[in-house]
Structure formats: structure tokens, C-alpha cells
Amino acid sequence: MIDGTIEWEEKTLDVLKGADFKKMFFAAAQIIDREKEQVNALNVFPVPDGDTGTNMALTLAAALRELDKVDSVSVSKVCAAVARGSLMGARGNSGVILSQYFRGFSEGLSNVTEATGEDLARALTMASETTYRAVLKPVEGTMLTVGKAAAKAANDAAKHRKGAEIVLEAAIEGARIALDNTMNMLPVLKQAGVVDAGGKGLLLILESALAGLRNHDLVVSEETKTPVTDVIQPFEEGITLIDGVLVNKYCTEFIIQGKDLDVGYIRDHLEPHGESMLVVGDGDVVKVHIHTDHPGLVLEFCAEQGDLTEIKIDNMKLQNQQYTQNKSMEAEKESVRKPIGIVAVSPGKELSEIMMSLGVDEIVHGGQTMNPSTEELVKAVENVNADAVIILPNNKNIIFSAQQVREFVTKELGVLATRTVPQGIASLISFNPEASLEANLAEMEQAMRLVKTGEVTYAVRASKAGELNIEEQDIIGLVEGKISCVGQCIADVTIQLVEHMVSEDSSVISIYYGQDQDPEEAEALRDALEEKYPDCEVEVYKGGQPLYYYILSVE
Amino acid sequence: MGRIHVVSDSGSDLPKEIREKYNISIVPLSIQFGDDVYVDGVDMPTERFYSELKNGDRLPSTCQPSPADFVKLYEEIAEPGDEIISVHLSSKLSGTYQSAVLASTMVSDISVTVVDSKLASIGIGFVALAAAEAVQNGASKEEALAQAQKVIDNLGVYFVVDTLDFLRRNGRIGKAQAVVGTLLNIKPILTLDDGVVAPVEKVRGKAKALKKIRESIRQYQEDHGGKKLRIGLTHADCLEEAQRFAELLKQDIDIHDLYIDYIGPTIGVHVGPGTIALLFHPIE
Numbered sequence: 001m002i003d004g005t006i007e008w009e010e011k012t013l014d015v016l017k018g019a020d021f022k023k024m025f026f027a028a029a030q031i032i033d034r035e036k037e038q039v040n041a042l043n044v045f046p047v048p049d050g051d052t053g054t055n056m057a058l059t060l061a062a063a064l065r066e067l068d069k070v071d072s073v074s075v076s077k078v079c080a081a082v083a084r085g086s087l088m089g090a091r092g093n094s095g096v097i098l099s100q101y102f103r104g105f106s107e108g109l110s111n112v113t114e115a116t117g118e119d120l121a122r123a124l125t126m127a128s129e130t131t132y133r134a135v136l137k138p139v140e141g142t143m144l145t146v147g148k149a150a151a152k153a154a155n156d157a158a159k160h161r162k163g164a165e166i167v168l169e170a171a172i173e174g175a176r177i178a179l180d181n182t183m184n185m186l187p188v189l190k191q192a193g194v195v196d197a198g199g200k201g202l203l204l205i206l207e208s209a210l211a212g213l214r215n216h217d218l219v220v221s222e223e224t225k226t227p228v229t230d231v232i233q234p235f236e237e238g239i240t241l242i243d244g245v246l247v248n249k250y251c252t253e254f255i256i257q258g259k260d261l262d263v264g265y266i267r268d269h270l271e272p273h274g275e276s277m278l279v280v281g282d283g284d285v286v287k288v289h290i291h292t293d294h295p296g297l298v299l300e301f302c303a304e305q306g307d308l309t310e311i312k313i314d315n316m317k318l319q320n321q322q323y324t325q326n327k328s329m330e331a332e333k334e335s336v337r338k339p340i341g342i343v344a345v346s347p348g349k350e351l352s353e354i355m356m357s358l359g360v361d362e363i364v365h366g367g368q369t370m371n372p373s374t375e376e377l378v379k380a381v382e383n384v385n386a387d388a389v390i391i392l393p394n395n396k397n398i399i400f401s402a403q404q405v406r407e408f409v410t411k412e413l414g415v416l417a418t419r420t421v422p423q424g425i426a427s428l429i430s431f432n433p434e435a436s437l438e439a440n441l442a443e444m445e446q447a448m449r450l451v452k453t454g455e456v457t458y459a460v461r462a463s464k465a466g467e468l469n470i471e472e473q474d475i476i477g478l479v480e481g482k483i484s485c486v487g488q489c490i491a492d493v494t495i496q497l498v499e500h501m502v503s504e505d506s507s508v509i510s511i512y513y514g515q516d517q518d519p520e521e522a523e524a525l526r527d528a529l530e531e532k533y534p535d536c537e538v539e540v541y542k543g544g545q546p547l548y549y550y551i552l553s554v555e
Numbered sequence: 556m557g558r559i560h561v562v563s564d565s566g567s568d569l570p571k572e573i574r575e576k577y578n579i580s581i582v583p584l585s586i587q588f589g590d591d592v593y594v595d596g597v598d599m600p601t602e603r604f605y606s607e608l609k610n611g612d613r614l615p616s617t618c619q620p621s622p623a624d625f626v627k628l629y630e631e632i633a634e635p636g637d638e639i640i641s642v643h644l645s646s647k648l649s650g651t652y653q654s655a656v657l658a659s660t661m662v663s664d665i666s667v668t669v670v671d672s673k674l675a676s677i678g679i680g681f682v683a684l685a686a687a688e689a690v691q692n693g694a695s696k697e698e699a700l701a702q703a704q705k706v707i708d709n710l711g712v713y714f715v716v717d718t719l720d721f722l723r724r725n726g727r728i729g730k731a732q733a734v735v736g737t738l739l740n741i742k743p744i745l746t747l748d749d750g751v752v753a754p755v756e757k758v759r760g761k762a763k764a765l766k767k768i769r770e771s772i773r774q775y776q777e778d779h780g781g782k783k784l785r786i787g788l789t790h791a792d793c794l795e796e797a798q799r800f801a802e803l804l805k806q807d808i809d810i811h812d813l814y815i816d817y818i819g820p821t822i823g824v825h826v827g828p829g830t831i832a833l834l835f836h837p838i839e
Binding site: 050051054055058087088089090091092093095096099100134135353354357358425426429430507508510535536537539541555 | 585587590592616618619621622623650653654657738739740741756757758759760761762763766
């Protein structure tokens with residue numbers, strides 16, 4: 001054993017020469033370029049624009065161009081060239097910081113022809129210090145932290161009189177531990193479930209440098225095992241939990257080995273099964289990472305594609321228990337409780353979807369001739385996890401039932417007397433989840449008054465409305481609930497109706513077509529209206545309501 | 556006594572004639588389409604940028620200038636003993652400011668003051684312009700900086716984007732993250748709040764958004780004692796729409812000067828085609 005250790009120590013280099021540094025920088029530039037997508041994918045801080053790896057790779061490439069011009073074997077000259085080149089070509093935030101890292105590194109090795117372990121430790125220290133000075137407000141949990149940890153570990157090793165190669169090895173180990181910890185230092189990283197991208201890039205550079213020194217390709221580490229050829233935004237959505245309920249609780253990871261594996265096909269197939277998905281690799285080896293509720297389905301499908309190895313399935317719910325234990329059930333419930341929730345009455349499936357997209361929490365189905373009961377509304381209000389609830393009746397016959405709800409619930413209640421669906425939608429657009437109930441009711445009421453509502457339906461019996469004689473089954477157009485035109489053709493009546501609604505100030509005409517209405521007819525109507533009102537935007541949506549061929553709004 | 560130079564970046568969308576008249580130098584950001592890198596205003600003309608953005612399937616990103624780019628320009632325009640006022644993109648939206656600050660420590664014999672405009676587009680341009688105007692009127696660097704600061708403090712910003720996708724994808728969406736309503740054609744009116752994108756109001760359709768902005772500018776003028784406004788109207792490849800809107804503005808607003816120009820690639824990457832931005836401040 002002792003012999004073995006000594007033999008291994010003898011193999012490592014005590015001092016690094018200029019040529020060694022050249023090898024190290026070349027390897028770093030090459031490997032970071034190859035692995036840049038992996039780093040890009042981690043990028044969530046300071047802005048999640050996914051370019052950290054690219055920027056670092058381009059910065060190193062510029063450094064290399066400068067290095068190419070250097071014939072000297074002096075360590076200080078090699079490093080100075082890298083510092084100069086990276087500064088000239090620094091790209092992006094991470095590139096600028098990296099260039100400062102090399103600048104400090106180079107200053108630490110000025111006048112050095114052969115670098116000892118101590119020299120290297122000093123250079124890594126100065127590199128780290130320079131990055132801290134370069135950034136206006138240093139933030140921990142980033143590349144800065146990783147660089148600092150590398151320097152500290154390098155100094156510890158150098159104090160024990162270790163040679164340069166061992167010092168570099170120690171620096172890498174220190175950087176690796178610090179990188180893993182970045183997730184605990186920056187909330188945005190924790191939320192996204194990733195380590196810092198710049199830190200990862202720096203670690204990659206140090207690792208590649210050592211690999212280059214040993215004339216190896218980069219030593220395979222957990223995430224860098226397969227060449228990354230295709231990355232789908234892996235962790236951007238993160239894990240769906242923290243305070244709420246955990247969905248997709250099984251973190252499932254494995255490797256598929258096979259021939260001509262189709263990464264795109266596998267990814268497309270797996271995508272619906274979960275989130276935080278990462279399917280990377282080439283034709284022979286594909287690594288899969290996914291958070292799913294159905295690891296069996298995922299494995300089954302992938303087993304058909306090739307041989308599975310290194311299967312690892314973790315139950316994140318159990319892993320997360322320590323965290324959730326600290327929170328009482330009450331606190332958990334409170335954490336998703338909103339200050340203001342919204343209940344809306346909707347006559348059609350697609351209208352319900354539109355309302356939900358605008359922030360409605362609970363839909364009560366109903367409308368003309370199918371008024372929901374007060375009891376249904378009470379139930380919906382109780383279902384909303386909020387301190388206060390706004391009800392949008394969206395029909396004049398439901399306003400009264402909505403007001404009755406007050407008698408049965410303890411929650412603070414606001415009933416906005418929306419008489420039509422377009423009024424409800426207009427009021428929802430001006431809803432602001434951060435404002436108070438009173439402020440919202442006032443804003444929403446104002447918004448609802450700025451929209452005109454039209455409806456196209458048929459007469460259930462003969463009648464007279466002002467000057468208009470209406471036969472049973474006639475098509476009628478109503479403005480704000482009052483009959484304003486009559487005819488036999490739906491399209492003609494609708495166009496007439498819009499004439500009654502549009503004014504000089506109008507800018508948007510919206511058409512919500514009913515459940516039995518032909519979408520093509522609705523589109524034809526759009527064309528006709530666009531031609532007639534060139535100053536207005538005409539929008540057509542399926543509303544899915546019964547009885548009314550069209551519900552229209554003009555605003 | 557040396558001269559005072561004013562520098563800005565390609566995010567400032569300053570019309571060429573203004574840059575030339577007041578001798579404002581521009582440090583360009585670069586635009587990346589995949590692995591291809593272009594320099595804003597150098598080898599990537601605005602018209603070509605928008606046609607690539609609309610037709611191409613490669614989504615671009617921007618990249619701040621390096622400190623060396625700044626050092627190079629500073630040393631090119633200034634002699635030892637000169638002073639420089641360098642006005643840049645909101646530090647919360649871009650690292651350009653940081654690069655300039657770093658560069659300012661690397662030049663000797665030239666005193667560089669870097670200003671975080673907390674703005675974008677011609678808002679930055681107006682800050683630089685105020686400084687340059689003051690310099691041309693014989694102001695000291697401190698006086699010119701005070702004029703610049705006054706513009707920063709007063710500048711009103713509204714912009715409306717066709718889609719929030721560009722802001723979201725490039726990580727610049729800021730406080731507008733919570734804007735909902737993807738099923739309907741909802742246009743959020745946005746502003747910059749302490750250098751970060753923030754929502755003002757949601758409305759249906761761009762026409763309505765522009766109408767609201769008009770009303771808000773009228774109110775702003777009233778709140779500023781009816782003083783004439785300097786207005787910048789920048790657009791992401793929708794000149795006709797911008798010109799029509801300018802005509803409407805002229806009816807309501809007492810205007811000191813009005814500049815209509817493109818939103819250049821630097822900002823265009825992040826807001827996407829169809830964006831219209833209004834930036835304005837009162838002139839004493």
C-alpha cells in the first residue's frame with residue numbers, strides 16, 4: 001500500500017512549465033466548447049438567458065488565439081497572453097468575470113518560469129480576489145464562490161508542500177464541493193434545482209486543465225458522462241413543490257445504450273410523462289433524467305429503445321420530508337392561500353377556459369335559462385382558497401343569487417354586478433392580484449362599463465320590440481340585453497348588430513361563437529367586419545355557449 | 556483643462572444626426588444568432604436584423620461589450636487629461652454598465668464617470684443627450700452629470716410588446732412575469748421600474764394600449780406643469796404605426812422635440828418585432 005502511494009505521488013508533477021500551461025489552456029478551451037450546452041442549460045442567474053456556457057467558451061477561444069502567438073515557454077508569458085486574449089474577447093457577464101479570473105491568475109504568476117504548488121495556489125488566490133473586485137456587488141453562490149473555494153483548497157494543499165499537480169487536484173475538489181453547495185446559497189438556484197452555471201463552467205475549466213495536463217480527455221463526472229448533443233431546457237421549470245404539493249415525485253435517471261437511438265423521438269415521447277426532463281446523448285448512449293409520477297411507463301418505453309443501465313429512481317417526496325416536517329399542515333395551506341380569489345359564472349366550456357386563463361379560480365356553469373342556485377355559488381366560494389372572493393355573475397338573472405351568497409359564507413365577499421360575459425371578461429383583464437378587494441372592485445367596475453355587449457339568438461315567440469315586429473324563430477340581435485335588430489340570416493343580423501355597437505372610439509371587436517356554430521362562418525364574419533372596420537382589431541374565439549350563436553363585445 | 560466626451564451604447568437608439576451633432580460615441584453590444592456573432596450597427600444593420608428575427612428560426616441573444624472594447628474607445632476619443640461621461644443600459648438588464656465601470660479603472664489619465672441610466676432605448680439616449688448638450692454649452696463634468704441625473708429622475712417610459720415571449724425567453728421579463736391571459740390577445744402596457752421591466756396595465760389590443768399611453772403622457776405633462784416634452788418614439792420594425800401614433804400625439808401634447816427611430820438590435824432582441832416604446836421628459 002505504502003509503495004503504491006509513493007509510486008503514484010512520484011508520477012505527479014511538482015512544477016508546471018509554460019508548455020504544461022499551454023496544454024492546460026488548450027484542453028480547457030476545447031472541452032468547455034464541447035460542453036457549453038450543459039452549462040447554458042443551468043443558467044438561471046443573474047438572468048436566465050441560457051448563454052453562460054457559450055460566453056465562457058467564446059472568451060476562452062479568444063484567449064487561445066492570443067496564446068497561439070506566443071512561442072515562449074515561460075509560464076508568466078503564457079498566462080499573460082491568456083489574460084490579454086480573454087480580456088479582449090470577454091463576452092457576457094460570465095466571460096468578463098472569467099477574463100478577470102485569468103487576469104488575477106496571470107498576475108499571480110508574473111516573473112515565474114516554472115510554477116510550484118505554492119505558485120499555483122498563489123495564482124488561484126489572486127484570480128479569485130480579482131473576480132471579487134471586478135464585480136460591483138459580489139453575490140455568493142456563484143462562480144466567485146467556486147473560485148474562492150478552489151483557492152482555499154489549493155492553499156491548504158500547498159501548505160503541506162504538495163506539488164503543483166496535487167495542488168490543482170485539490171483546487172478541483174474544493175471547487176466541486178463549493179459548486180454543489182451553490183444551490184443552498186442562492187434561492188433562485190434552489191428553486192430551479194440547479195447549481196450555478198458560471199460555477200459549473202469554472203469547475204469544468206479546472207477539470208479540463210488537469211485532464212489536459214495528464215493528456216486525458218476530461219475525467220468523466222456524473223453529468224459530463226455523455227457528450228451533450230441535444231438539451232431541452234432541463235431544469236427551468238424546476239420541481240413542482242417547495243411549499244405546495246409535490247407532483248412528479250420520482251426523480252428517474254438512467255442510461256440507454258443501443259444503436260441509432262433517436263434522441264428527439266425519445267424526448268418527444270417522454271415529455272408528457274413529467275418535467276425537468278433532460279434527454280441528452282448521441283446515437284449510442286442516451287442519458288435520461290425526468291421527474292415523473294410514472295417511472296414504470298418511462299422505463300418500459302425506453303427499454304424498447306435499447307439496454308438500460310445505471311437506473312436510479314429516487315422518491316423526492318420522501319427526500320423532501322425533512323423539509324416539510326418543519327411546516328405544520330396549517331402553514332402549508334396558508335402558503336398557497338391567496339388574498340383574493342374569483343368565482344365566475346360561465347355558459348360555455350371554452351368561455352370557462354378563457355376566464356380561467358384570466359385568473360378565475362372556480363367556474364360555476366350557467367347563464368340564460370340555466371341560472372345556478374345560490375347553493376352552487378356558495379360551494380364555489382367555499383372551494384376557493386382565498387381570504388376574500390369576488391363573484392362575477394355574468395348574467396343579469398344571476399346577480400341576485402350571487403348577492404345572497406353573502407348570507408352563507410364567512411369570507412369577505414365582493415359581488416361585481418356583471419350582466420354579460422363580455423363585462424365579466426373586461427373586468428377580469430383589469431384584475432390586479434396585488435391590490436385590495438375595494439381597489440379591485442372599483443377598477444373592475446370601471447373596466448366593465450367600457451365594454452359594449454351584443455348577443456345574437458333566435459326569438460322563442462312572436463313579439464314586438466319598439467318598431468320591430470318579431471316572428472317566432474326570427475334571428476334577433478341584442479345590445480345590452482335590448483333587441484336592436486331582426487332578420488332571417490345570422491350573419492346579416494350580426495353585422496347589423498355590430499353597426500349599432502361600434503363608435504369612433506372602438507378598437508377591438510371580439511366574437512365568441514356558440515357550441516353549434518360553424519367556425520368557418522365565424523371566420524367569414526371576421527373577414528367581413530375587418531373590411532368594414534379597418535381601425536378595429538377583430539378577434540374570434542370559440543365560446544361554446546348554447547342558445548346564442550354569437551356573443552360579441554366592442555371596446 | 557481637457558475636453559469632456561460623452562459615450563453611450565447601442566442600446567441607446569439615438570438617431571444618427573443627434574450622435575453626430577453632439578459627438579456622442581457608441582460602444583456596440585454584439586448580437587448572437589446561434590454561433591454567429593454580429594456587432595450591432597457594424598455588421599448587423601437594423602433592417603436585416605428584423606428580417607432575420609422574423610424569418611429565421613435562430614433566436615438571437617445579446618452580449619455586452621468587453622471592458623477592453625470600452626478601454627479601446629475611451630483611449631481613441633480622449634487625450635490624457637480629458638474627461639468622459641459614459642451613459643449605459645440599466646445595470647439590471649445588461650452587464651454593459653459593469654464592463655464600462657471595469658474599463659474606467661483600466662484607463663489612466665482619463666477620468667471616466669459611468670452612469671447607470673436604469674433605462675433602455677432612447678431613454679438612455681436622452682440622458683446622454685442632456686449631458687452632451689450641457690457640455691456643448693460649456694458646463695463642467697459635474698454640471699453635465701447633474702443634467703443627466705435630472706433626466707433619469709424625470710423620464711417617463713411606456714412600451715407595448717406584441718408578445719411577452721421575447722422578454723420572458725431572454726430573462727428580462729422582471730415584474731411582468733405575473734401577467735396572465737394568454738388565450739386572449741391581451742397587450743400589457745409596460746414600464747421600467749428602477750431599471751426593471753414592470754407591468755402598468757393590461758388592455759385588449761395594441762390600439763387600445765397606445766390610446767392609454769397617450770392619455771398617460773397627457774396626464775404626465777399636466778403633472779409636470781405643462782412643460783414642453785422631449786419625446787422619443789422608438790419602434791421594432793413598425794414605422795408606419797409609429798408615424799400614425801406620432802400624429803395623434805401631436806394633437807394632444809405640447810412637444811419640444813420628437814424623435815422617431817428604430818429600436819435597434821440590442822433592445823430588439825429582448826422585446827421582439829412590433830414593439831412600440833415612448834420615452835419622454837420635460838424640457839425646462
